[in-house]
Amino acid sequence: MAFSSVIFLFYFLPVFLAGYYLLPRVWLKNIFLIIVSLLFYFWGAGNLVVLLPVTGFAAWFFSFLIAKTRYKGLSLLITILTFVGVLIYFKYLGFIIDNLIYAGVSGFTPMKPLTTLGVSFFTFQAISYNIDVYRKNKRFEKNPASVMLYITMFPQLISGPLVRYQQIEQQLKQRSFNFSQFSEGVRRFIIGLGKKVLIANSLSVLVKQIVDDDVNMISPLVAWVGMIVFAVQIFFDFSGYTDMAIGVGKMLGFDLPENFNYPYISRSITEFWRRWHITFSKWIKDYIFNPLAIELRYWGNTGIFISLVVTFFVCGMWHGPTWNFILWGTVQGVFLGFEELFLLKYLNRLKGIAIFYVLFIIVSCLVFFRTSDISHAFSYYAVMFSPSKDGALGLNAFFSTELAIIFFFGILFCMPLKLPERFKTGRKGNIIYALNSTLLIIVFMLSLMRLVSETYNPFIYFKF
Amino acid sequence: MITERFKKTILRELHLDDFEITENLLANQIPGWDSLNHANMIAALELEYKIRLKNIEVLNCDNIGELMELINSKLK
Numbered sequence: 001m002a003f004s005s006v007i008f009l010f011y012f013l014p015v016f017l018a019g020y021y022l023l024p025r026v027w028l029k030n031i032f033l034i035i036v037s038l039l040f041y042f043w044g045a046g047n048l049v050v051l052l053p054v055t056g057f058a059a060w061f062f063s064f065l066i067a068k069t070r071y072k073g074l075s076l077l078i079t080i081l082t083f084v085g086v087l088i089y090f091k092y093l094g095f096i097i098d099n100l101i102y103a104g105v106s107g108f109t110p111m112k113p114l115t116t117l118g119v120s121f122f123t124f125q126a127i128s129y130n131i132d133v134y135r136k137n138k139r140f141e142k143n144p145a146s147v148m149l150y151i152t153m154f155p156q157l158i159s160g161p162l163v164r165y166q167q168i169e170q171q172l173k174q175r176s177f178n179f180s181q182f183s184e185g186v187r188r189f190i191i192g193l194g195k196k197v198l199i200a201n202s203l204s205v206l207v208k209q210i211v212d213d214d215v216n217m218i219s220p221l222v223a224w225v226g227m228i229v230f231a232v233q234i235f236f237d238f239s240g241y242t243d244m245a246i247g248v249g250k251m252l253g254f255d256l257p258e259n260f261n262y263p264y265i266s267r268s269i270t271e272f273w274r275r276w277h278i279t280f281s282k283w284i285k286d287y288i289f290n291p292l293a294i295e296l297r298y299w300g301n302t303g304i305f306i307s308l309v310v311t312f313f314v315c316g317m318w319h320g321p322t323w324n325f326i327l328w329g330t331v332q333g334v335f336l337g338f339e340e341l342f343l344l345k346y347l348n349r350l351k352g353i354a355i356f357y358v359l360f361i362i363v364s365c366l367v368f369f370r371t372s373d374i375s376h377a378f379s380y381y382a383v384m385f386s387p388s389k390d391g392a393l394g395l396n397a398f399f400s401t402e403l404a405i406i407f408f409f410g411i412l413f414c415m416p417l418k419l420p421e422r423f424k425t426g427r428k429g430n431i432i433y434a435l436n437s438t439l440l441i442i443v444f445m446l447s448l449m450r451l452v453s454e455t456y457n458p459f460i461y462f463k464f
Numbered sequence: 465m466i467t468e469r470f471k472k473t474i475l476r477e478l479h480l481d482d483f484e485i486t487e488n489l490l491a492n493q494i495p496g497w498d499s500l501n502h503a504n505m506i507a508a509l510e511l512e513y514k515i516r517l518k519n520i521e522v523l524n525c526d527n528i529g530e531l532m533e534l535i536n537s538k539l540k
Contacts, residue, residue: 135524270500285499293503294519300507304500340500 001043002459003189003244004196006451012040017251026174030149033252037154044117044158051086051116052157056148058082059126060141063133067140079130083123090116095321118158120318122151124283129165131287139166146172155248159241159461161259162279168254175253185250187440192243194443196459197450199413200237202406203229209398211370215379219391222398223383227363230370232410235264237460238277264414267354268347269335269361284311284318305337312336319369324377328368335361466532473512477505487529494528509535 001008016036023029042049062082065075088096097108129147133139141147149172150165210218210226218226242259249256263276273281289311296303309330316329339347347354367384371377383389399407423432471485478496491497497505506522509531515538525531 136526290499290502291519291523294506294522297503297507300504304503307503308500 001040003241003248004193004447004451004459009448009451013248020252021177027145029252030145030172033154034145034149034152037152037157040154041117041152041157048116051090051119052122052152053148055083055086055122055126056151057144059129059151060144060147063130063140063147066130066134067137072134076130076134080127083127087119087123090114090119092317092321121160121162122157124162125151125165128162128283128287132165141165141169153254155245155252155254156256159238159245159459160277160279161242161245161257162283163256167257171254177253181253182251185247185252187247188250189244189247190440190444190447192240192245192247193447195236195240195243195413197447198443199406199410200233200240201450201454202403203233203236203410206398206403206407207233207370211380212372215376215383217391217393218383219394220383220385220387220389222391222393222395223380224363225395226398227366227370227384228359229407229410230366231264231359231363232407232414234366234369234460235260235414236410241459241461262414262416264359264362265355265416266358267350267352268339268344269332269358270339270344272358272362273332273336280315280318284315288314301341304340308337308340309333323374324368324371327374327377328365331365331368332361466528469512470509470532470535473509474505477508485528487527487532489528490526491528491531513539515539 020029023032038049041052062079066072094111101108156163207230239260246256257279259278261275263272266272266275289307292307293304312329312333316326319325367380368377371380466485513535521534
């Protein structure tokens with residue numbers, strides 16, 4: 001069930017919130033939240049819903065073995081193998097078999113791809129909790145229900161933010177419920193809804209026309225603009241989802257970690273990954289990059305280069321079982337490595353101009369992310385990088401005035417626009433606050449109108 | 465206790481003139497010490513003290529104080 005759907009907004013959320021707030025104790029709310037989360041997951045995943053309580057309980061049970069038995073190392077190994085195994089089985093087996101068949105290994109038949117919502121997110125959460133317990137025994141959680149809630153909680157279940165157990169440990173047991181936090185949550189939710197429904201969904205139609213139809217018809221300019229539009233779309237799609245997740249979290253009394261911090265104003269790819277999908281990039285940093293870099297520390301910068309490339313290979317792989325995603329990740333890893341070796345010095349001298357370098361790399365790499373397969377990606381690149389090519393279709397063929405305006409606002413909102421401090425307090429502050437609320441109501445109404453008239457609006461990050 | 469030798473090594477590696485290094489500090493709160501050169505910093509400290517730390521021991525350190533403690537435990 002998507003947050004941006006009529007069924008979620010008008011049936012699921014109000015009924016759930018009423019029940020949630022009627023229950024008197026935190027532990028009752030927690031049990032209720034677990035049950036409702038399973039229902040939420042069942043809606044999209046059907047019978048595979050079993051996977052969720054099993055993962056939750058296994059995460060707790062393994063941490064018990066790690067913290068309370070003599071076989072710490074062995075238990076951790078089994079834990080990681082189990083969760084990575086689940087991930088491979090549900091997400092990568094088809095891809096591996098296809099490649100084996102392609103390589104000429106006999107005895108395999110292609111399998112139908114399984115789709116399991118959010119499996120990459122909740123297995124990663126389970127793994128991080130167990131590694132943390134392994135590193136410090138005192139992080140073991142005695143109460144299995146708390147770990148269960150950590151794994152299953154529906155606001156962050158399908159698409160993050162990737163929460164660490166320690167980040168919400170206290171909140172799982174004790175959290176405040178007050179009106180200002182609730183209203184803050186509602187505001188945040190509406191912002192996310194608007195980002196997704198009004199901007200990302202509108203732009204997705206445009207991107208689809210440019211990228212998925214015959215690429216030989218478009219001019220190089222259209223190809224570039226198409227990818228820039230996609231860069232805007234994916235940011236609004238994913239950060240919009242995150243806003244809604246954080247918003248629902250606040251309505252329930254949780255403070256979920258932020259996931260985005262204006263990624264498109266970064267001055268290096270290194271910085272970009274500190275601003276884009278932050279909870280995920282911290283995860284791969286802590287559990288993949290750091291252990292690798294420490295292992296290879298006597299190799300100097302070569303060790304760091306290799307660690308970065310391997311980490312971003314995994315990052316690409318995590319996004320989906322295709323060579324496109326693998327290339328998308330690995331190429332960025334190589335650039336991160338170059339930056340660490342020598343490029344960062346020069347980028348620092350360029351100051352603001354370095355933003356264009358980042359956008360150039362990010363937008364170019366997104367071709368792999370958006371196209372359907374490698375040959376599609378290369379024919380798209382061929383159009384982008386042959387400036388003399390004539391395309392039958394120019395920008396006019398794709399942009400209506402409405403889309404141009406939406407694209408313009410999309411770019412505008414990628415930048416940190418802050419009101420001066422003097423507009424935040426006193427009478428001016430009150431007026432701004434009232435205007436802000438009115439604007440949010442309008443955004444909400446417009447989003448609803450769009451939602452009711454459209455039936456199809458999948459989130460890009462639901463695939464992962 | 466953060467020793468003078470420990471502090472000097474860090475300042476030298478990061479090309480810092482001076483910076484107050486306390487036990488509760490996280491590595492990335494020291495200017496220039498980030499995730500990318502973390503491994504180099506560990507290698508530099510090992511070279512200075514002529515010790516070898518186990519990977520897992522390094523990864524288990526949460527802050528500068530714990531890293532200092534780990535190094536001290538190897539010197540005994």
